Amino acid sequence: MTAEAASAPTAGPDAPPPGPPPDRGPRAHGGTAYLRYAAGKAAGAVVSLLAVLVTGFFLFRLIPGDPVKFMTGGRPVSAQQLAAYRREFGLDLPMWQQFTDYCGKALTGDLGTSYQFRAPVIDKITEALPNTLLLTGTAFVLYSALGIVLGTRSAWRHGSIGDRLNTGLALTLYSVPSFWLGLLLIIVFAVGAGPVPGLFPTGGMESGGEEGLAHAVDVAHHLVLPVLTLIAVQYGETLLVTRSALLDEMGSDYLTTARAKGLRDDLVRRRHAVPNALLPTVTLIFVNLGRTVAGVILVETVFSWPGLGGLFYQALSVPDLPLVQGLFFVFAAAVIVMNTLADLLYPLLDPRVGR
Template structure:
């Protein structure tokens, strides 16, 4: 028979050994679930990174052209002896498996080799070209997120209206249009016809070498590339945000919030939009990876001196160390961004913990 004292003990007190067991089991289960989730995601990322390493070496060996012969066309004292010396210097006379092993060991140790075209270490070349890429991509990313999320949420809230149809149609056009086509249209209208913005490089040659004139000139040169890149990115955010908002608007908590007399703008921003942001997390992190990638086509068309334009220049040689290093950086940035998004999903979305 149980005593009154024992019966009166609160659940989970120090005198009841079994009282805290459910909470302990829940914490243990959550920890085990997180460990399995991280193991699956990290192992998948490692496999993807290994595939990137293998692909980066072999994919560029099938490009037409010989980098040494292309390099010697600009030399006045070219000779067979010089060609053999250059091939030996860059290890291009070794068997393919020896070249691959040298590339693999160097890449894993952080050494991407020396550029054939520029005669400088690849990492030094990357360091010189990464700032324009981050500047252009970062500004375009911020604008794309702000425009895409806000217009997508409002389009869903006004589903079926003229505002909704107009925004969806414009987004679909940009989402399906080739980047080079949008860039060429922007150049024809804003540069050739209206003569409002320059289309080449990052700074004009006649700009004084002072901080404010340089800053204003860079901003002037950034307008067209930023508009082009923003137009190509924001459409995906708008369409995804709109679809996510439409799913949320059918839930009971939206009806409850409206029944309380809250204004539509408050219900949309503080309730529906906050929950609708969850599915867009992966898109944002993927875009961060694309910022590092450098918007290859945009930089190529506008000759923006970033990593994307460097990649385009290296293809013409072909400059194997630069191409391999950039490919590894581009692809790894995307893989790691997706991994970060998956990990963040565990903490912000309870549905991920049930998978």
């Protein structure tokens, strides 16, 4: 027997099987594997963005309406004037040439010029974006926190009266159309109904004429009803996803072991069950974060909020093709980017992802 064979450990019944260790995800083999994983996700995101670019160009050309006639304001104009308008905005070019020009400019960051505002599309988007982020960002933080907290409590006390009430209310509000709920809140709390006086503005972002702290209070006053609408409609989704994921974890052996060691029930939930159940909720949070950039078109329209959603609705009525296409691309890009970031974060939260 050689020295090497003599020094080798003897295989016993508890010895691991021969062969390479199992693959435990992109982190298992160091940074290189994770970089390959990230590169694949980034490539998929780029392909998705290109598909959105192509889809947006052809999709909105199916909308009925002539933007050139809108630009004339209904005034009687000659055929020469109509031809001049079409030539100015490139509408006289063949469709394939319009498409190649649009894609070429979009890849350089030029989303065209708005028909109705006669301004670069990117400038109009930049102007309206902060208003949308203020509205939907505020609502996003509140309904995400509310959904996670209530979803966790409902799952941990599943079957209780509180769980049934929380789940029933979440399902009801989640199924309510946002525009209908917004109109109802305007009727009750803005116009006033019965003994309830009108407490909030019916729409807009500010009353005007205010500065400093008074202006901030005025904007917050206008925020209440649209934010309340978004919270009521959206928090139920987070609650239901969190509750379902935590219920799946509650039967796991490691929770039984933690309880057997004498850990308090609240500690078991907070330190062990909830962190392991949050992966589906992280997905939802990132998707909703992408939607935050897109805003909520119907809610912004109902409350006359000067954000991207209201701008999109206004552009559709023309149709203002460059503005509609630009907004559609920004909306889709926000969701794609947030989904990609969630995919890149998964292996850091759970090594099993990406096996």
